[in-house]
Amino acid sequence: MSIRFYDTQQAQVRDFVPLTPGRVGLYYCGATVQGMPHVGHVRSAIAFDILVRWLEHRGLRVDVVRNVTDIDDKILEKSQASFAPGFDAADPYQPAEDWFALAYRFEQAFADAYDTLGVRRPTYEPRATGHITEMHELIARLIDAGHAYPATDGSGDVYFDVRSYPAYGALTRQRVEDMQAAPDADPRGKRDPRDFALWKGYKDTDPATASWPSPWGRGRPGWHLECSAMAGKYLGPAFDIHGGGLDLRFPHHENELAQSAAAGDAFANFWMHNGMVTFEGEKMSKSIGNTISPEEMLDAAPARVVRYFLGQAHYRSQLDYKPSSLQEAAAAVERIDTFISHALQRIHAVAPGGDFELDMAHFEVTADFAAAMDDDLNVPQALAALHETVRRGNKALAAGQLEAADEALQQVLAMTSTLGLDDAGTGGGDAGSPARQEALDTLVQAQLAERIEARTARDWARADRIRDTLAAAGIVVEDAADGARWSLK
RNA sequence: GGUGGGGUGGCCGAGUGGCUAGGCAGCGGCCUGCAAAGCCGUAUACGCGGGUUCGAAUCCCGUCCCCACCUCCA
Numbered sequence: 001m002s003i004r005f006y007d008t009q010q011a012q013v014r015d016f017v018p019l020t021p022g023r024v025g026l027y028y029c030g031a032t033v034q035g036m037p038h039v040g041h042v043r044s045a046i047a048f049d050i051l052v053r054w055l056e057h058r059g060l061r062v063d064v065v066r067n068v069t070d071i072d073d074k075i076l077e078k079s080q081a082s083f084a085p086g087f088d089a090a091d092p093y094q095p096a097e098d099w100f101a102l103a104y105r106f107e108q109a110f111a112d113a114y115d116t117l118g119v120r121r122p123t124y125e126p127r128a129t130g131h132i133t134e135m136h137e138l139i140a141r142l143i144d145a146g147h148a149y150p151a152t153d154g155s156g157d158v159y160f161d162v163r164s165y166p167a168y169g170a171l172t173r174q175r176v177e178d179m180q181a182a183p184d185a186d187p188r189g190k191r192d193p194r195d196f197a198l199w200k201g202y203k204d205t206d207p208a209t210a211s212w213p214s215p216w217g218r219g220r221p222g223w224h225l226e227c228s229a230m231a232g233k234y235l236g237p238a239f240d241i242h243g244g245g246l247d248l249r250f251p252h253h254e255n256e257l258a259q260s261a262a263a264g265d266a267f268a269n270f271w272m273h274n275g276m277v278t279f280e281g282e283k284m285s286k287s288i289g290n291t292i293s294p295e296e297m298l299d300a301a302p303a304r305v306v307r308y309f310l311g312q313a314h315y316r317s318q319l320d321y322k323p324s325s326l327q328e329a330a331a332a333v334e335r336i337d338t339f340i341s342h343a344l345q346r347i348h349a350v351a352p353g354g355d356f357e358l359d360m361a362h363f364e365v366t367a368d369f370a371a372a373m374d375d376d377l378n379v380p381q382a383l384a385a386l387h388e389t390v391r392r393g394n395k396a397l398a399a400g401q402l403e404a405a406d407e408a409l410q411q412v413l414a415m416t417s418t419l420g421l422d423d424a425g426t427g428g429g430d431a432g433s434p435a436r437q438e439a440l441d442t443l444v445q446a447q448l449a450e451r452i453e454a455r456t457a458r459d460w461a462r463a464d465r466i467r468d469t470l471a472a473a474g475i476v477v478e479d480a481a482d483g484a485r486w487s488l489k
Numbered sequence: 490g491g492u493g494g495g496g497u498g499g500c501c502g503a504g505u506g507g508c509u510a511g512g513c514a515g516c517g518g519c520c521u522g523c524a525a526a527g528c529c530g531u532a533u534a535c536g537c538g539g540g541u542u543c544g545a546a547u548c549c550c551g552u553c554c555c556c557a558c559c560u561c562c563a
Contacts, residue, residue: 008493011492011493028563029563030563031563032561032562032563034561034562037563038563039563040562040563041562041563042563043563044563045563047563072561073561074561074562169492172492172493172558172559173491173492173493174491174492174493174558174559175491175492177491178490178491178492178559179491179492179559180490180491180559180560223561244563245562245563246493246494246557246558246563247557247558247561247562247563248558248562248563249492249493249557249558249559250492250558250559251558251559251560252562254559273493273563274563275494275556275557275563276556276557276563277563278556281555281556282556283556283557283562284563285561285562286561286562287561287562312501312502312512313501313502314502314503316494317494317495317502318494318495318556318557320501322500322501324500324501324513325501327513328500328501328512328513328514329501329512329513331512331513331514332511332512332513335512335526335527338526338527339526339527342526342527372503378503378504379503380501380502380503380504380510380511380512381502381503381504381510381511383502383503383511383512384502384503384510384511384512385510385511386511387511387512388510388511391527391528394526394527394528395527395528397527398520398527398528455522458522460522460523463522463523464522464523464524467524476525476526477524477525478524478525478526478527479521479523479524479525479526480525480526480527481520481521485526
């Protein structure tokens with residue numbers, strides 16, 4: 001079966017065929033590092049992480065490029081504000097912080113959030129400020145082609161000429177005439193109010209460190225240019241997939257497409273956009289003040305649960321967060337983990353929370369799961385397949401059919417791995433070193449042996465006392481048909 | 490005004506013409522010394538009004554409502 005994805009540009013689901021057989025070039029927009037990450041940013045990264053994992057599971061080699069936009073108006077504004085007299089050090093912002101220090105600090109916060117939630121690192125993560133030369137080359141090509149021009153007002157700006165490019169609006173299927181002009185549009189030296197800046201001339205109020213020489217005078221890049229320049233550099237003039245949040249479709253991605261296509265590049269074959277995260281129905285945004293940070297979620301639930309929650313909806317759907325959302329996700333994750341833990345104990349004699357060495361490479365997902373993922377990454381349906389496999393495994397365990405249970409276990413592990421659940425968290429759980437695990441298991445087993453004695457003697461009070469003692473230490477004891485098992489709560 | 494996406498049972502969330510997704514919560518049962526976990530069963534559904542059809546959540550027409558983008562935004 002072929003893989004199918006929804007392509008925003010064509011507004012339909014269509015077969016995905018790599019430009020180069022066996023390989024996929026994927027560019028997706030990372031952050032403009034002007035503040036701390038919120039879960040909306042992370043949801044996007046998780047959606048594309050699942051895409052990458054699935055393509056790889058399908059045997060494709062994926063080159064992933066995710067940008068860091070580390071220079072823009074907001075970054076400079078925040079930095080500038082931090083030097084103002086009487087600066088109020090509102091939480092994430094520190095006094096007297098240079099723009100590059102501020103950008104780098106937030107870049108690291110994003111990296112931490114991605115790591116914790118099991119988003120694999122991209123093949124390469126280029127920064128805008130490292131690609132000024134490539135941007136100049138692209139601007140020169142556009143000017144030569146008659147699609148860009150230096151401003152006539154002496155500002156040093158260079159604009160993309162929307163009117164010179166009839167296909168402008170192709171990505172979002174809008175006609176230029178229908179677009180509402182920005183209410184605060186400052187025409188400056190533009191030929192058309194919809195023209196956008198490729199290069200912004202240096203102003204006295206800008207820090208000198210935020211300017212670079214160019215054929216059009218000192219200045220800094222416009223917002224959209226870095227993605228065109230970097231995608232072209234690392235993935236070539238034509239590549240398979242360009243991704244990002246739905247809110248980037250316009251103007252960001254539309255302008256990227258215009259820049260690259262007007263310069264003669266085919267650019268992305270597919271455009272994929274993830275839906276927004278909302279809080280009780282409202283889009284999370286800083287202006288409304290309803291953002292939730294990854295840290296806040298991680299305080300409320302383990303990384304594996306947060307990952308499950310942020311990845312459980314279809315990537316194109318809006319994902320609504322409510323205070324009860326994480327508890328519901330936790331219950332689902334526990335169901336999966338309980339099966340994995342029980343099966344590992346029964347079949348592979350792995351102690352609770354212990355490490356295990358299984359040759360995951362040969363584990364296969366179920367056909368239902370694969371079909372769902374092939375169909376535009378239908379994760380909700382894939383999760384149904386996962387839960388059904390868990391049920392099948394539980395039944396097999398209860399019936400003592402270890403071979404069937406092992407098959408289900410392998411499938412469940414393959415599926416959770418594809419969804420990235422295995423990498424969420426600090427890696428390896430909280431069981432500590434192998435020596436500690438063994439010590440703990442030995443002690444608990446001794447307690448359980450005593451409890452078996454008590455139960456054999458029908459001394460329920462003593463048996464319950466042992467169970468209570470263990471429970472007080474955070475160890476849950478469960479009696480199964482073939483004996484007691486334990487797990488860390 | 491333009492563009493795109495939606496309205497599914499108590500909640501989340503799949504499903505594009507017949508064969509009741511799945512999870513959470515609820516109820517009943519099995520198992521258990523008790524419990525936990527698990528398994529089995531079960532109620533509640535497709536915004537509204539028409540139409541097509543043997544049959545519609547699914548197609549068509551109309552209508553209401555919601556969200557996103559058109560300004561910085563994952």
